[in-house]
Amino acid sequence: MKNSENIIVKLTFEFALEIIExxxxxxxxxxxxxxxxxxxxGTSIGANVREAQNAESKNDFIHKFKIAA
Structure with a gap:
Protein backbone atom coordinates (compact mmCIF):
# COMPACT_ATOMS: atom_id res chain seq x y z
CA MET A 1 0.00 0.00 0.00
CA LYS A 2 1.40 3.39 -0.98
CA ASN A 3 1.60 6.19 1.58
CA SER A 4 -0.79 8.32 -0.51
CA GLU A 5 -3.46 5.61 -0.13
CA ASN A 6 -2.95 5.14 3.60
CA ILE A 7 -5.78 6.81 5.55
CA ILE A 8 -3.67 7.22 8.71
CA VAL A 9 -0.90 9.01 6.80
CA LYS A 10 -3.49 11.20 5.08
CA LEU A 11 -5.34 12.10 8.28
CA THR A 12 -2.21 12.86 10.29
CA PHE A 13 -0.95 15.11 7.48
CA GLU A 14 -4.27 16.98 7.41
CA PHE A 15 -4.16 17.23 11.21
CA ALA A 16 -0.69 18.79 11.02
CA LEU A 17 -1.94 21.38 8.53
CA GLU A 18 -4.82 22.28 10.84
CA ILE A 19 -2.43 22.56 13.78
CA ILE A 20 -0.23 24.94 11.79
CA GLU A 21 -3.23 27.14 10.97
CA GLY A 42 0.95 18.40 16.79
CA THR A 43 3.14 18.05 13.73
CA SER A 44 5.33 15.30 15.21
CA ILE A 45 2.43 12.83 15.11
CA GLY A 46 2.39 12.78 11.32
CA ALA A 47 6.17 12.66 11.13
CA ASN A 48 6.28 9.61 13.38
CA VAL A 49 3.51 7.87 11.43
CA ARG A 50 5.38 8.46 8.17
CA GLU A 51 8.57 7.12 9.72
CA ALA A 52 6.71 4.00 10.82
CA GLN A 53 5.78 3.36 7.18
CA ASN A 54 9.46 2.70 6.47
CA ALA A 55 10.03 0.38 9.42
CA GLU A 56 12.53 -2.44 9.07
CA SER A 57 10.31 -5.05 10.71
CA LYS A 58 6.85 -5.55 12.16
CA ASN A 59 8.20 -4.92 15.67
CA ASP A 60 9.93 -1.75 14.46
CA PHE A 61 6.67 -0.59 12.89
CA ILE A 62 4.75 -1.18 16.13
CA HIS A 63 7.39 0.64 18.16
CA LYS A 64 7.39 3.68 15.87
CA PHE A 65 3.62 3.75 15.66
CA LYS A 66 3.36 3.69 19.47
CA ILE A 67 5.60 6.76 19.58
CA ALA A 68 3.13 8.54 17.30
CA ALA A 69 0.26 7.50 19.56
Whole structure:
Protein backbone atom coordinates (compact mmCIF):
# COMPACT_ATOMS: atom_id res chain seq x y z
CA MET A 1 0.00 0.00 0.00
CA LYS A 2 1.40 3.39 -0.98
CA ASN A 3 1.60 6.19 1.58
CA SER A 4 -0.79 8.32 -0.51
CA GLU A 5 -3.46 5.61 -0.13
CA ASN A 6 -2.95 5.14 3.60
CA ILE A 7 -5.78 6.81 5.55
CA ILE A 8 -3.67 7.22 8.71
CA VAL A 9 -0.90 9.01 6.80
CA LYS A 10 -3.49 11.20 5.08
CA LEU A 11 -5.34 12.10 8.28
CA THR A 12 -2.21 12.86 10.29
CA PHE A 13 -0.95 15.11 7.48
CA GLU A 14 -4.27 16.98 7.41
CA PHE A 15 -4.16 17.23 11.21
CA ALA A 16 -0.69 18.79 11.02
CA LEU A 17 -1.94 21.38 8.53
CA GLU A 18 -4.82 22.28 10.84
CA ILE A 19 -2.43 22.56 13.78
CA ILE A 20 -0.23 24.94 11.79
CA GLU A 21 -3.23 27.14 10.97
CA UNK A 22 -4.37 27.17 14.60
CA UNK A 23 -0.89 28.03 15.83
CA UNK A 24 -0.83 31.00 13.49
CA UNK A 25 -4.05 32.21 15.13
CA UNK A 26 -2.51 31.72 18.58
CA UNK A 27 0.55 33.73 17.55
CA UNK A 28 -1.59 36.62 16.35
CA UNK A 29 -3.12 36.62 19.84
CA UNK A 30 0.40 36.64 21.34
CA UNK A 31 0.15 33.13 22.76
CA UNK A 32 3.68 32.33 21.63
CA UNK A 33 4.66 29.69 24.19
CA UNK A 34 1.58 27.49 23.73
CA UNK A 35 1.68 27.99 19.95
CA UNK A 36 5.29 26.83 19.82
CA UNK A 37 4.67 23.75 21.96
CA UNK A 38 1.48 22.82 20.10
CA UNK A 39 3.22 23.22 16.75
CA UNK A 40 6.00 20.85 17.78
CA UNK A 41 3.78 18.19 19.32
CA GLY A 42 0.95 18.40 16.79
CA THR A 43 3.14 18.05 13.73
CA SER A 44 5.33 15.30 15.21
CA ILE A 45 2.43 12.83 15.11
CA GLY A 46 2.39 12.78 11.32
CA ALA A 47 6.17 12.66 11.13
CA ASN A 48 6.28 9.61 13.38
CA VAL A 49 3.51 7.87 11.43
CA ARG A 50 5.38 8.46 8.17
CA GLU A 51 8.57 7.12 9.72
CA ALA A 52 6.71 4.00 10.82
CA GLN A 53 5.78 3.36 7.18
CA ASN A 54 9.46 2.70 6.47
CA ALA A 55 10.03 0.38 9.42
CA GLU A 56 12.53 -2.44 9.07
CA SER A 57 10.31 -5.05 10.71
CA LYS A 58 6.85 -5.55 12.16
CA ASN A 59 8.20 -4.92 15.67
CA ASP A 60 9.93 -1.75 14.46
CA PHE A 61 6.67 -0.59 12.89
CA ILE A 62 4.75 -1.18 16.13
CA HIS A 63 7.39 0.64 18.16
CA LYS A 64 7.39 3.68 15.87
CA PHE A 65 3.62 3.75 15.66
CA LYS A 66 3.36 3.69 19.47
CA ILE A 67 5.60 6.76 19.58
CA ALA A 68 3.13 8.54 17.30
CA ALA A 69 0.26 7.50 19.56
Missing amino acids: FCEILETNKRFVIANQLLKS
